[in-house]
Amino acid sequence: MNGLAPPSRVSKTSRFPAYPVADLAGISFKHEHLHAILGDDAKGGFFEVHAENYMGAGGPPHDALTKIRRDYPVSLHGVCMSIGGPRPLDKAHLGRFKALVDRYEPALVSEHLAWSTHDTTYYNDLLPLPYTPATVSRVADHIDEVQEVIGRPILLENPSTYVLFPESTMGETDFIRALVRRTDCGLLLDVNNVFVSATNHGYSALSYLADFPLDHVGEIHLAGHAEQEDDEGDLLLIDSHDGPVADAVWKLFDIVIGRCGPLPTLIEWDSDIPDWPVLKAEAAAAQAILDRHADSLFGKAHATG
Amino acid sequence: MPRDELQSGDPGRRSDYAAAFTAGLLDPDRAPPDAVSGPNGKAAVKRYAVYRNNVTVSLIDALAASFPATLRITGPDFFRAMARFHVRETPPTSPLLFEYGRDFADFIGRYEYARSMPWLADVARIERAWLDAYHAADAEPLASGALASIPAERLADTVLVPHPATRAIRSRYPAVTIFAANRSDGPVGRIEANGPEDALVTRPGLEVFVRHLPPGGAVFLDRLMAGEPLGAAAAAAFAERAEFDLSANIAGMLQAGAFIAAHQEE
Numbered sequence: 001m002n003g004l005a006p007p008s009r010v011s012k013t014s015r016f017p018a019y020p021v022a023d024l025a026g027i028s029f030k031h032e033h034l035h036a037i038l039g040d041d042a043k044g045g046f047f048e049v050h051a052e053n054y055m056g057a058g059g060p061p062h063d064a065l066t067k068i069r070r071d072y073p074v075s076l077h078g079v080c081m082s083i084g085g086p087r088p089l090d091k092a093h094l095g096r097f098k099a100l101v102d103r104y105e106p107a108l109v110s111e112h113l114a115w116s117t118h119d120t121t122y123y124n125d126l127l128p129l130p131y132t133p134a135t136v137s138r139v140a141d142h143i144d145e146v147q148e149v150i151g152r153p154i155l156l157e158n159p160s161t162y163v164l165f166p167e168s169t170m171g172e173t174d175f176i177r178a179l180v181r182r183t184d185c186g187l188l189l190d191v192n193n194v195f196v197s198a199t200n201h202g203y204s205a206l207s208y209l210a211d212f213p214l215d216h217v218g219e220i221h222l223a224g225h226a227e228q229e230d231d232e233g234d235l236l237l238i239d240s241h242d243g244p245v246a247d248a249v250w251k252l253f254d255i256v257i258g259r260c261g262p263l264p265t266l267i268e269w270d271s272d273i274p275d276w277p278v279l280k281a282e283a284a285a286a287q288a289i290l291d292r293h294a295d296s297l298f299g300k301a302h303a304t305g
Numbered sequence: 306m307p308r309d310e311l312q313s314g315d316p317g318r319r320s321d322y323a324a325a326f327t328a329g330l331l332d333p334d335r336a337p338p339d340a341v342s343g344p345n346g347k348a349a350v351k352r353y354a355v356y357r358n359n360v361t362v363s364l365i366d367a368l369a370a371s372f373p374a375t376l377r378i379t380g381p382d383f384f385r386a387m388a389r390f391h392v393r394e395t396p397p398t399s400p401l402l403f404e405y406g407r408d409f410a411d412f413i414g415r416y417e418y419a420r421s422m423p424w425l426a427d428v429a430r431i432e433r434a435w436l437d438a439y440h441a442a443d444a445e446p447l448a449s450g451a452l453a454s455i456p457a458e459r460l461a462d463t464v465l466v467p468h469p470a471t472r473a474i475r476s477r478y479p480a481v482t483i484f485a486a487n488r489s490d491g492p493v494g495r496i497e498a499n500g501p502e503d504a505l506v507t508r509p510g511l512e513v514f515v516r517h518l519p520p521g522g523a524v525f526l527d528r529l530m531a532g533e534p535l536g537a538a539a540a541a542a543f544a545e546r547a548e549f550d551l552s553a554n555i556a557g558m559l560q561a562g563a564f565i566a567a568h569q570e571e
């Protein structure tokens with residue numbers, strides 16, 4: 001078990017329905033799709049929002065998220081907590097994050113194994129960290145602090161990276177496994193990030209997945225990437241979130257779900273955002289894979305039961 | 306992994322990787338930090354440049370999203386070059402991107418290539434106020450007729466509480482007309498206005514409104530927002546503009562939803 005069920009005290013004062021999210025495909029919510037979503041009779045799936053976009057006091061963002069949350073389960077995805085940074089967490093930011101968790105009762109809460117603020121500057125990118133016993137300790141303290149403040153476990157997302165730190169003494173999967181052991185956090189497995197990092201660092205995505213603590217995964221991310229070249233002229237993949245999911249990533253996703261069974265699966269599409277039907281079709285493709293594995297699990301249960 | 310081992314890191318070295326990594330993020334002339342490399346001894350110049358590019362481009366994009374009329378006036382190439390200077394000089398300090406760009410209008414005001422558009426900074430000021438209004442706290446505006454119940458002799462002592470979204474922006478140029486013409490998707494015709502225009506920005510419901518304030522209106526509103534009673538605010542407005550029309554200003558601001566409450570001065 002990965003301990004992802006929200007605490008039961010929430011249900012007593014709930015403002016929203018407790019929709020299940022377990023085997024659903026979802027889509028990153030973009031404000032320009034609000035009318036199409038509200039006017040869509042086929043309600044299904046879930047929406048993920050970037051927490052920071054809802055940290056203003058009021059206005060259309062909160063109005064939209066309230067309307068979405070009434071009809072759908074919502075995943076709250078933090079982008080800039082700097083959990084992977086060396087500095088103490090920003091207490092004001094953590095307080096805003098907690099306020100959103102309390103207000104919108106999200107089905108899933110996640111953050112990144114990365115950092116984006118240093119000294120007083122916010123860099124608006126997911127920056128990498130060295131993997132050492134010292135950074136495990138620091139990052140675990142940050143995860144503990146977040147989980148303590150919000151009163152529930154988070155899902156920590158594996159990053160896309162373009163460089164490595166020669167000072168690293170641990171592999172990424174060992175690092176993540178140590179964090180899970182110390183903090184009891186769950187994991188958000190971004191399959192596109194696995195593919196991007198594996199390509200960029202010259203290792204096999206399948207062996208990464210074989211080492212990954214899949215038992216603790218509570219959500220999957222799928223996204224598109226772009227292609228560039230590194231200094232040696234080799235392929236360098238960029239986690240661009242600006243297009244459809246690549247075939248190789250669909251294939252890895254199928255393998256992961258075959259091993260784990262259905263998991264909440266998000267299509268991330270954050271720039272060059274297409275019309276609503278295009279996103280819906282991408283989510284339907286993910287849902288078909290989830291359903292196929294759900295059916296085969298169901299079949300197996302019958303066969304053995 | 307045993308806990309002791311996990312906690313054996315030297316705290317003095319903790320911040321090294323972030324300090325080293327960020328040193329060249331906003332400076333394209335710097336080599337990648339020594340702390341990073343590619344796999345198997347590969348170089349990290351293009352690899353580090355991915356992060357540098359993500360940072361700069363995403364922050365320019367953030368300014369473009371927050372200042373769409375400014376972007377439309379200048380065109381994308383001019384805007385992005387101007388925004389790049391600003392991002393490198395004044396990167397964000399808050400992780401909330403809708404807070405970014407508070408210094409952008411002042412930067413535009415001293416940006417040498419924008420000198421031929423002296424009104425551009427004021428358009429950007431209106432756009433910044435628009436974004437503040439968009440994210441401001443929700444509140445029910447004071448009804449248009451709310452002052453009618455106050456006895457005439459007590460009106461001068463009445464204090465109006467501004468709506469959290471209310472902003473006044475002053476301009477020596479026709480900034481409101483230029484803003485309005487470039488904020489929509491429609492064609493921008495020839496702009497005939499040439500006098501100064503002050504803006505009233507409000508959000509009584511979910512939609513942000515930008516209105517043209519009549520003469521003296523900006524002083525009047527500034528004073529009211531500072532907590533001065535109606536009488537004192539009106540006197541200040543008359544002193545600046547003899548043609549100040551008190552009842553038209555009050556009616557217009559109430560109708561725009563600029564206030565949420567009225568009470569007598571203590």
Ligand SMILES: [Fe+2]
Binds near residue numbers: 157190
């Ligand atoms: Fe992701």
